[in-house]
Amino acid sequence: MRAFTTAAAALVTAGALFLLPTETQAQAKKKKSDPFKNPTGYTDTPMLPDGKWRVHDIARPHPRIITPPAKPGDPPSDAIVLFDGKDLSKWVDSGKGSGQPGTAKWKVANGYFEVVPGTGDLVSKERFGDVQLHIEWSAPTEITGASQLRGNSGVIIQSRYEIQVLDSSGNVTYADGQAGSIYGQKPPLVNASRPRGEWQAYDIIFEAPRFEGEKVASPAYVTVLHNGVVLHHRHPFIGRMAHRVVGTYAPHALEEPLLLQNHGDTVRYRNIWVRRLQGYDLPEQK
Numbered sequence: 001m002r003a004f005t006t007a008a009a010a011l012v013t014a015g016a017l018f019l020l021p022t023e024t025q026a027q028a029k030k031k032k033s034d035p036f037k038n039p040t041g042y043t044d045t046p047m048l049p050d051g052k053w054r055v056h057d058i059a060r061p062h063p064r065i066i067t068p069p070a071k072p073g074d075p076p077s078d079a080i081v082l083f084d085g086k087d088l089s090k091w092v093d094s095g096k097g098s099g100q101p102g103t104a105k106w107k108v109a110n111g112y113f114e115v116v117p118g119t120g121d122l123v124s125k126e127r128f129g130d131v132q133l134h135i136e137w138s139a140p141t142e143i144t145g146a147s148q149l150r151g152n153s154g155v156i157i158q159s160r161y162e163i164q165v166l167d168s169s170g171n172v173t174y175a176d177g178q179a180g181s182i183y184g185q186k187p188p189l190v191n192a193s194r195p196r197g198e199w200q201a202y203d204i205i206f207e208a209p210r211f212e213g214e215k216v217a218s219p220a221y222v223t224v225l226h227n228g229v230v231l232h233h234r235h236p237f238i239g240r241m242a243h244r245v246v247g248t249y250a251p252h253a254l255e256e257p258l259l260l261q262n263h264g265d266t267v268r269y270r271n272i273w274v275r276r277l278q279g280y281d282l283p284e285q286k
Helices: 002-033
Strands: 080-083 091-093 107-109 112-114 122-128 131-138 153-157 161-165 200-207 210-212 215-218 221-226 229-236 256-260 268-276
Antiparallel strands (some): 091 122, 122 256, 221 229
């Protein structure tokens, strides 16, 4: 009898151990389905300092969903592609000299376009304010000059605020005029240039200036990555691009065209796209 009882106790104990995982799974399933255990937000948490939303606010809008690029450098789904390797339909010639914009005259070939000396600057038809900009460029392989006469062009945001394009691989020039500089204002933190002829990439975050009448309410700010390396981190512009003088501000619209400078060197560009940067907490799209 004692042996039977001991055996039965062992079976009960084994059964209890065997049932324990089943009970734990049931409890976990209940916990997972219980909204109070896994909430999607709260209505009783403290207000954040801006006074608009609570911590983990259940009513706070969710960000819109976009499709990221398949590989780095490609445009995401919400980007405005300004050059896809085919034509210059998104651009016009600045009409330098005549003052009359016209058909873009730069050369298009093999998925890139190239500066044609003697023509005007290239100006985007569309205007932009706060943006994320991706642009790839390549300085000519043939050396025809030095300093500022070697692979010179410029990415001039809002047709005023320049990030310099220059062959800065083994080419000495003034520090605030080399590749990646805020031209005439601030040298880059480092020289991340590749050898001439190789493709280089700028990724630029730009915040447009704001004006109140004739006064600057907020300056323009820029963050620049050159070939994946930070050159500037939310650095302010002191004014528009200028040569040999201090740049100053003059009031302008919140959105203005992007300009690519024709400095007479056959610099090439490709894969240009822009994303407009919008505010936080926008109403959700239905």
